[in-house]
Amino acid sequence: MKLISKPERNALLLTLTLLSGAGATFAYRSSTGLRVAPAVVVASAPILQYADTLKRGETLAQLFYRRGAGDVNWGALANAVRNFNPSRVNSGTVFTFAQRHGEPAPHAVVVRVAYDMRMHMERTTGGWAARTERIAWRTESFVFSGVIRASGSISDAITESTGNELLPRQDRIELVGSLADVYDWTLDFTRDIQPGDQFRVLAERMISADGEVRFSRVLAAEIVNAGRPLAAYRFDAPDGRQEFFDENGRSLRREFLRAPIEFRRISSGFSRSRMHPILRYRRAHLGVDFGAAYGAPIRSVGRGTVTHAGRQGGYGNLVEIRHNGTTTTRYAHLSGYARGIRAGAHVEQGEIIGYVGASGLxxxxxxxxxLRVGGRAVNPVRRQPMTPGQPVPAGRRDDFERERGRLIELMAAQQGIRIAD
Ligand SMILES: [Zn+2]
Known part of the structure; x- marks a missing residue:
């Protein structure tokens, strides 16, 4: 135990008193652990602290004026503080003001101006001065694993999986969204994931000196889907593009995406009844329906040429894309088309072509x-990718094997958390 000398102890008490208001009394233990008589400290100028939030459409000048500090020269402050732009502070940002008892205005303000920066402002005789303080973030890798339950939902499974406590709920949802991105060409998380499937994910999270936790990125994953193991190891392209390869060094990218809507945009609980809701009878359903909010973006599953973009009977607003000599895709009931989407337009894989709606039937x-092959609709759910992905370029093969070995070692770690280098 560290012994605290008497003057230090009094200073500590004074600080506590200043933080909690005037005239507070504290009972405290002496360094020997014995209870001593409560000390009464009367602070001459207790400090009141209060928080205020920048409202939507409000300027910093307006907020500070409201708090009796309309004398801040924001232009001078912006020049003095690097990476601080007063007109770029987001609404919702919280400012903590400190004001001495009996004074009409605050003398100090603390605000988080970036995820890694805090600004301290202080009133001086020559106006307001400011300094910044860096907030350190550290990166940790961790393993997140579980089994898909009877509901068949991977989103449900994450709340029960080990590693669950390592991320806030919103970040766990983002982790699943990022995992779906990794498997965008091989697994449709809405339909392919089945009860009993297993997943094990090596991911990174960031932790700030203030204790905040954020999901960062997926490093590697292993999903056993219907008994079929699907491994993914991150090995980004030299230009920084995110890339994942399997255990044989084959890219997970394919000619077609499994689904035209990002998994994070899919509504849960969407009814997949084959009873037509308007015509009220079961009709041959030649496609797959994805429930998503009105306006959710729709992606072309592959590169190709738009052959139709317009109304067509029960389809409502329809986009049709030809990908090669035999394969076309159709996207129906759209609320609108993305800019430039018209017959003859070229589209890349993943390019936004339109938005979810309820036009037509x-x-x-x-x-x-x-998904139509040779003019006939085929079931895209049953159609697994035919061709393997591109291999890691020969010149980078050794680097890939080294990186894969490192990721496997991290993933096999019994402990949930490891500190990154
Ligand atoms: Zn349909």
């Missing part, structure tokens, strides 16, 4: 998606 917003 649809009662609720959803995307009706068809």
């Amino acid at each position: 649809a009662t609720a917003p959803h995307l009706h998606y068809e």
